[in-house]
Amino acid sequence: MELTLDLTASRQHLIRCRLRFTPIHQALELHLPVWTPGSYLQRDYVRQLQNLELVQAGAVVPLVRREPSVWTAQLKPLLPVEVNYGAMATELTVRTCHLDDDHACLTLAALALQVNGARWTPHHLHLLLPEGWEPFVPLPCLDGPTEHRWIAASFDQLVDTPVEAGPHRWHGFEVHGVPHRWVCWSAVGGDPNPLLERYPQLLDDVAGVCSACCRLMGEPAPAAADYLFVLHLLERGFGGLEHDNATVLQYGLEELAKPGGYRRFLQLVGHEYLHQWNVRRLRPAELTPIDYDRPMVVPTLWFAEGVTSYYDQFLPRLAGIGTDADLWDDLGAELSRYLLTPGRLLGQTLRQSSQEAWVKLYRQDAYSGDNQISYYLKGAVVALVLDLQLRRAGSSLAAVLRALWQTHGRWRRGYSEADLIEAFAAQLPELRKQLPAWLEGQEDPPLHEALHSVGLVLVPHKDTAPFTGLACSTSNSSLSVQKVARHSPAEAAGLCVADELIALDGWRLHTPSDLTHRWQEGRSHSLTIGRHGRLRCLSVQPAAPAVQSWRLQPDPDGPAAALALRTQWLQLVPC
Structure with missing residues (x-):
């Protein structure tokens, strides 16, 4: 299988695609994914496809559309096949494709056709680039780095590969001996790496956050053998998408200019980097293997994203960046956002939030806050309560995460909700009943009690104006x-x-x-x-x-035992 992507029509924002292969079945099926892993929304990438044509032995073979993103064809003897098509690339997000005169960022789920019977066979990727452009592709090179050819072991690895290309500069660093590449494209013009101008310690800080992830997982090195960071620096924006050995990030200069903006950027880095363990390899059973044709109900997204969201606020601090007061500000802001969301009590349970990700979380409207709660947000709150409760019993959330890594993640064995509950119960038996109740109920977990155990309190601050809603x-x-x-x-x-x-x-x-x-x-x-x-x-x-916000702060009357537990908790790693 060889997929060639021609990016030279950048001013038309058009990617010209060519797929060549020798079929193993006369009854051919072509599938274009409808979503990309890590972003649980049916995106129907077929919207951008045009002029799909299949040629065999010099003749056009009719394609029959069986579903919006599925085509079939009846081939002659098993002679080589060429499929040609175009794809518009005009959406600048971490989960879509964007091509213009400045750069290309490609999500291959939007471009790579899956051929029946070829999912687990090697796939070659070939890029044709505008003059002066350099590609950044986290795959092994084929025929040398200047040939712009790479090889993926399977269709899954191909789809998991983000592609960035342009006249970019890049920087290298290592994390525990593992090579990392950092490439930044600035949409606002000027220096393509303005972050390095403003923060010359950036790469050291990123390496520190990456090392903190390894410490958290109890691993001597990252899970990936090499790693690629791609950053799109925008006027405004925020987001990231994880891959096995890469991540694509978007961050806004407006956010960066705010107090704590750089620290929150490092939290985003830590969040996506930690995903190479929790989500990419330690994966829900429903995503093992991934079905690219349809959404799958995943009741444990609260663990995949919520636990990662909980830890991302601590990772810069674990790397020696920021102060405890910074952490209280950041954690307090998230807890305030949670407590001021009515949907946590009136709309969804945490399990339902995970199950309904495909139809609710990514389809927000003016009433969403009243009838739903993010599994990122409430999942992080439950993770906080679990961590502090486990620490009072001499264990920690990190101990559970490490145990699951050893039993499931290291072997890419998908976990079920029952597996998670048993992993927690192995550290603290009472969680066998408590955790399902927190997942199934709409009431808050014992948040204030958990914070009190480490000498912290949430202080309400009321608005000065009357409440109208x-x-x-x-x-x-x-x-x-x-x-x-x-x-x-x-x-x-x-x-x-x-x-x-x-x-x-x-x-x-x-x-x-x-x-x-x-x-x-x-x-x-x-x-x-x-x-x-x-x-x-x-x-x-x-x-x-009404209460306008909640602020997290140390309790001046907290007992010495709470201060000792707080000191231990801030180290993140197991007791």
């Missing part, structure tokens, strides 16, 4: 409703998302501040709105100011 924004000189909180005065008044806010007590409204400074607690206000072209008058009675 109404969020609004200005667009095209019109003030409109963005969100209506569940069980709020705004909901009781009958407000809906997209309502135009026109006047309050006869005063014309133009900006959100026109509202906030006029609300009075306990008083009934007359709010004039526009909905579907008609004016309406609603009565809104604001309530007492």
Whole structure:
């Protein structure tokens, strides 16, 4: 199997694809994946495909579309086949394809056709590049690095390979003897590696975070034999996608300029790097093997992503970057976000959040916060509670993670939810009942009690303005409703998302501040709105100011035993 990708039509944003192979069946099937591992949303990459044509022995063979992303053909004797097609590359995310004059970033799930019977056979990749471009591909080179040819052991390894190309500079470093490459493309122009200008210690810090992941897992070296970091530095944006021996990251300069922005960037690095153990090799059974044709219900995504999200905040600190106060700020912000999400109590259980990832988490709307909770977010909260409860019993979450790595991850043996529960119960028997209850119930796990055990408290901070549960924004000189909180005065008044806010007590409204400074607690206000072209008058009675945020801080009255446990906890590694 040889897949050739011609990137020379960069100004058309068009990837010209050619797949050559010798079939082993006369009844041929071609499948294009509908999703890419690590991002649980059906993306239907077939939307970008065009001009699909199959040629054998110089003649075009008709293709029959059996499903939107599946084609069949009846071949003549088993002679070599060539499949030609184009793919538009205009989506700049870590899970799609983007091609322009500056660079190419390719998700091969969007480009590689799977041939029936050839999934486990070697696949060759060949790139045709614009002049002056260099490719970055985490696969073994074939015929030397200047030939732009690589070999994947299987279709799975090919699909797991991110491709970055462009006139980029790159930097190398090692983590416990394992070579790493760092390549950055800056969408905002200028120096392609502005992070290194601003933070000359960047590569040392990244290497430190990578080493901290190894320490956490109790491993002398990374799981991968080599590793590629690809960073897209944007004006604004945030995200990452993990691969067996690579990751693609996106980060915004606006976020970087905020207090703690660099630290949060290193947390993103740590999150995706830790995934080479937890998710890529230590993998849910439902993803072993992966079915690229359809979504699979995975009830344990809370462990795959939640546990990783819990640890990513600690990894820079474990690498000696930042202070304990920084950690309290970051962890407190996540706990505040969790406690201020109504959907954690009203919408989903943690298991349901994992199971419904395909249809809810990646399809947010104005009401999502009221009827769902992220398995990243609540999974991290449950991980925190589990870690502290295990530590009080002389164990730790890291001990569970390491044990699962030895029994499942090292052998790429998929785990079930029952396997996870048994792994926790082996460290603390009472978790055999407690953990399923936290997964199945909508109540909070004992978060405050867990924090108290390490001498920390969450302190509520109330808003200064009366509570209405109404969020609004200005667009095209019109003030409109963005969100209506569940069980709020705004909901009781009958407000809906997209309502135009026109006047309050006869005063014309133009900006959100026109509202906030006029609300009075306990008083009934007359709010004039526009909905579907008609004016309406609603009565809104604001309530007492609500909690605006929670802050995590040490308890000055905490006992010495709590301080000792906190010191041990901050080291992350098992007792």
